[in-house]
Amino acid sequence: MEKKDLDWGSLPFGYMPTDYSYVCNYKDGAWEEGGLTTDHSMTLSECAGIFHYCQEVFEGLKAYTTKDGSIVCFRPDMNATRMADSAKRLCMPAFPEDKFVEAVKEVVKANAAWVPPYGSGAALYIRPFMVATGIVIGVKPADEYQFRILVTPVGPYFKGGDTSIEVTIPDYDRAAPHGTGNIKAGLNYAMSLYPYEKAHEAGYSENMYLDSATRTYVEETGGANVILVDREGNLVVPRSATDSILPSITRRSLVTLASDVLGLNVIERPVKFQEIIDGNFVECGLCGTAAVISPVSRVAKEGFCDVTFEQSTDGCGPVLKKLRETLSGIQSCDIEGPEGWVVEILPAE
């Protein structure tokens, strides 16, 4: 298989159409067979549910080329389960989890020439999503849906790789207690764009949201979970008392690796923002599929706080660096990971 002639080393985190997408429709109470398509656009009724009441859920994962030339992806079963959970919350039919994994494999295999080569720092981003295509005017769930997977080769999310970013505390909230913060849905992003733009205008890369009920506890950023390292070297992972943090697969994988492989002490608990102000943490990182871990050097808001994470100033500090190297190594098969985490899509030629 001949790889596409792209400048793999300088790809942006952007979209380009590839050869195939995967599409499957839900109609009359059942999912159709589904399959590949070369049509990268969708034509919908102006009255489709997605346009009016925002029934949309999505996922994000990556496929990598390993050193020996095989193509793999990371824990797609976790994405399948999470998407089913997200769908349920928005009264959408769950896409069958085994069919989800098969669809991911099928669409990546068909686009193998678009999977960036080993060592390029790039990956094939896989974006499964589902929208209400059925007609809805009175408020209710639609009765027709489309599940689709687009794939596109991407470079690193934050340019410069291990460069630390600065974040701020927004005046706005991300997720209501017992709302939709724990599902992966476009609606959680629509209302985060305004504070995101505000953060950028003020010179910050991201917003670190506090719990919206009390503005006391750390929740997460717009699109990544927060992890911290305290002065004793413990990995501290913020928990939400109101279930408003998105269950990041990267974060859950890092927690497993930290405790089972690296022998770190992991503490998952609600974290008061005041503890950050008090200087209890020396490393801070944002974790998600896009960047694995991006180090945070500073969290500041005029008139409120200005905290520097001592060891996250020149890229990841020692603990998060070790964690990131371990997870990245597993994802590209340089390191053997826990059983079932890496799923082979195409063997080496």
Ligand SMILES: *Cc1c(COP(=O)(O)O)cnc(C)c1O
């Ligand atoms: C997708 C997402 C994450 C990261 O989840 P991963 O499964 O690790 O990619 C974190 N927070 C939010 C709000 C997200 O949408």
